Amino acid sequence: MNSRLRPLSLLCASVAVFSVAAFAPPAQAEPAGAPADRSAAEVRSLPRTVDPRPSNEELAEELAEIADRSRGRVEVRSIGDSNQGRPVWAARIGDGPVRIQYISQQHGNEPLGAPAALEYVRTLGLGNSFWHRWLRSRVTVDVIVRANPDGHVHDWRYNYDPDADPEYGQAGQGYDINRYHDPAVAPDDNPATEAGHIQRAYAEFRPDIVVDYHMQGRYIDDEGREITASLLWPTHPDVADSDVEAAQQVSVVAERAITRLVPGSNVSLYPGGDYQGIARNAYGLRGSASVLIELSDMGAEHEQAQIRSAYAAMLAVTQSAADGSLRRIDPDRAEQIPPRGEPLPDTERAHPLRLDSLD
Template identity: 50%
Template structure:
């Protein structure tokens, strides 16, 4: 029987690992636990519908006195808005994406909590951070898929590679920077590419969910990460991406209590982590394992920790003082376990 992680509370570890020196003059970073606790209970459901995302973002923006700014990057195929939330005014830009696959929801509530934690409190550290970075989050990239609990967007005319004919397209195969944006058949991917070209973020992080996997040591993987693997991405972008991966591995294992492995992803250039690496961003994929429902909050807190640690590391520069070669020591993901639906049915039997 595999060892499954329990519903733990994030500890009081600081956002900067002990080995990474803080920026001169930077205020002391709060603990992840205190930042997580700043967001009120019930801010957003674990698996939110688009209207629940909109209500939660509105609540965050109002509570922030304008420090969290709301907009859209475009519309879905069914004309639902693709929400954009931004915090900070600094010169280092970051872009986070959540729920490109509609049935992979937990990055979305993590993003809403992170926006609250970064934008609502107004301590010296918060003001310092917001003066150094601008974070954009496209919160729930695939609202049409979310309402149907499906991987694909909704497009009955969909056909060809990376689609489910009559259902829709896999958005995360259409970020190909080698294809003219106007020729991409997926409006959600076009909108994100246009946002990238408008802002040129230094870092792009894409939050997904995966199945369940067992490691050789008997523990279950709770998250997997990967940087660009396409040969078309430049060496500098891949190096920076690997540094972001190492930072995430360190913080997620030591602070969030996650069991992090290397995701076995492909090299197709239309996958977001590859496409934005080709464009020159440090690019990272974060995959949360689809654990049983009682562990959803643990997984949301894992994504929250990744979001906060990455933006803080960009603000104080500690991201770029990590050893990118350490990315090769992140353990490979183990073999798959029965899918969550099967396990839940077995538990109920």
């Protein structure tokens, strides 16, 4: 599952057998003395109303305040400027051996992953119970809170590059950032500026797990019940089976957390394509357990539940990676998540860009 650990293990095996044990990831170890999982309590204690669309300036202020209050536990940095000169902020928490990268809002008009990511950074970074400290000793998390700050301002899918005539994107607007993660394209050659920043952040961090948060239109399942979120692992044919299975394990954890912790939720698979420029596929090709989560765009009255869903999934994946339960999940369980059904009637015109398989 892990491009970082795999070569190391091979190296150890060729040098001395006992070295392998020394490098065995703690996720394998029995979490004796591990504190009780508090993630459900954290989801319950999320404020009733989280700002669903903080401005870029508000986001920067909140992150700076969290970093300040954390006394070194949260490191906030810009991974690069957007085309219009806005910093793309990332927050890093913890110093554990399992590495998790969360990405949100690559598409500017899909906002609700970002406030969830901000609350997650606040909880994991500022919490000081034994559980919080234990999590930080088990995992290192890098959170790209809003990948597309220009698209957020323009309230559109793309980055801001009006002179471009992109293969994936919209002439007069910009590139579709989530089509420019192809492992064969070097960051410096990447025409989608913010995708290049994410590629560099990924290469530097080398995460075991990547979860990318998006939003989709409105759909129903076979019984006519509305789907609140959809998810998917890499589908590019060259992704290693072990990396697909690891992503399926992450998918099961996320699906269970949303279903258990958010009343009324209904999670399906996402009918995504196999293009290697999509982050879900690209970071699977590079050896991570890479998962896409799409929150349905269900209107203002459902936004808090959607933020809560993303937040619940973030905490649950962290917990399961930290306590090792993630590795014990049967990946075949992911295949039992039902497929996404038809669009909710009358939503096609509202979401003309989201009807196809658009991660």
